[in-house]
Amino acid sequence: MKLKVDPDLCTGCEDCTQACPSLFKLGPDWIARVVHEDVPPELQEEARTTRDLCQFEAIFIEEEP
Numbered sequence: 001m002k003l004k005v006d007p008d009l010c011t012g013c014e015d016c017t018q019a020c021p022s023l024f025k026l027g028p029d030w031i032a033r034v035v036h037e038d039v040p041p042e043l044q045e046e047a048r049t050t051r052d053l054c055q056f057e058a059i060f061i062e063e064e065p
């Protein structure tokens with residue numbers, strides 16, 4: 001599973017970084033960054049939940065086939 005934040009959509013609201021600091025951190029430009037682009041299996045469900053939580057739809061997940 002690949003995790004990405006679109007910097008053009010992210011507003012830096014911090015919902016993801018507060019909900020899941022294991023996967024998201026805020027950059028110095030107030031845009032969220034992913035901690036692991038390749039999400040370890042134990043964090044994949046949390047990645048999906050946090051993606052759904054982003055009200056700006058800035059978080060994208062690419063599931064492995």
Ligand code: SF4
Pocket residue numbers: 005009010011012013014015016017024031032053054055056057058059
């Ligand atoms: S929840 Fe979405 S808009 Fe808010 S900081 Fe995270 S990626 Fe950016």
